[in-house]
Amino acid sequence: MIAITRDVSPAITSCELTHLARHSIDLDRAIQQHAAYENAVRSLGVEIRRASPAPELPDSVFVEDTAIVLDEVAIITRPGAESRRPEAAAVAEVLAEFRPLLHLVSPATLDGGDVLRVGRTLYVGRSSRTNHEAIAALRQLLKPFDYRIVPVQVSGCLHLKSAATQIGERLLLVNPHWLAASDFAGIERIEIDESEPHAANALRIGDTLIYPAHFPRTLEQLDYRGLQIATVECDELAKAEGAVTCCCVLVD
Ligand code: CIR
Numbered sequence: 261m262i263a264i265t266r267d268v269s270p271a272i273t274s275c276e277l278t279h280l281a282r283h284s285i286d287l288d289r290a291i292q293q294h295a296a297y298e299n300a301v302r303s304l305g306v307e308i309r310r311a312s313p314a315p316e317l318p319d320s321v322f323v324e325d326t327a328i329v330l331d332e333v334a335i336i337t338r339p340g341a342e343s344r345r346p347e348a349a350a351v352a353e354v355l356a357e358f359r360p361l362l363h364l365v366s367p368a369t370l371d372g373g374d375v376l377r378v379g380r381t382l383y384v385g386r387s388s389r390t391n392h393e394a395i396a397a398l399r400q401l402l403k404p405f406d407y408r409i410v411p412v413q414v415s416g417c418l419h420l421k422s423a424a425t426q427i428g429e430r431l432l433l434v435n436p437h438w439l440a441a442s443d444f445a446g447i448e449r450i451e452i453d454e455s456e457p458h459a460a461n462a463l464r465i466g467d468t469l470i471y472p473a474h475f476p477r478t479l480e481q482l483d484y485r486g487l488q489i490a491t492v493e494c495d496e497l498a499k500a501e502g503a504v505t506c507c508c509v510l511v512d
Pocket of ligand 1: 506
């Protein structure tokens with residue numbers, strides 16, 4: 261498996277923010293945390309491939325939003341925030357080595373953070389970044405393949421994966437306040453601790469979860485459940501409204 265990552269831009273202090281107030285970001289600390297995150301990913305046997313750095317693009321470290329990688333193809337997205345659209349080309353360049361590429365085009369807008377794959381189902385968040393044209397375009401592009409596309413309305417958070425991520429084969433970690441849990445009927449769910457609304461984002465690599473150390477209460481529940489967890493410090497990138505899934509694109 262490889263993980264595509266990208267350096268933290270020194271311009272991250274001017275990142276997009278939707279649901280968070282702006283707090284000053286310590287760039288050195290953000291860079292250190294990102295390096296530790298890459299090491300955590302590497303320690304799980306994944307090779308890191310860095311897309312070429314884009315110091316002029318504040319949010320470019322959040323590569324997840326630029327692509328959806330499936331078994332058969334990769335879809336290069338058209339991110340919802342205009343400032344983020346130029347990010348996709350460099351990630352596409354790396355992905356082209358591994359998958360045939362398909363592209364979302366105007367008027368579709370979609371952030372990869374809105375796409376949660378569970379088996380052959382793609383849950384796609386309807387958010388401020390992802391529109392219904394993108395969902396229709398995805399259906400069209402993926403017609404030759406056997407995927408079920410299920411739109412999920414999200415509100416109160418940036419992306420679907422701010423509110424729900426996969427933490428086991430048929431197990432999700434969710435914040436039920438930001439989506440209707442009934443959208444995931446038939447899949448078991450663990451709810452985050454009420455006091456940690458941003459705690460639903462975990463990165464699953466094999467049987468291990470890379471998980472933020474700054475959500476101790478939810479972490480305790482995951483531990484109790486017997487899940488294998490590698491914690492990372494990522495509170496600095498969290499100030500840019502980023503979490504653990506968004507800093508890589510996994511290619512199996
Ligand atoms: C943004 O608002 O686009 C960035 N500041 C954060 C993107 C985080 N992406 C993700 O969780 N997939």
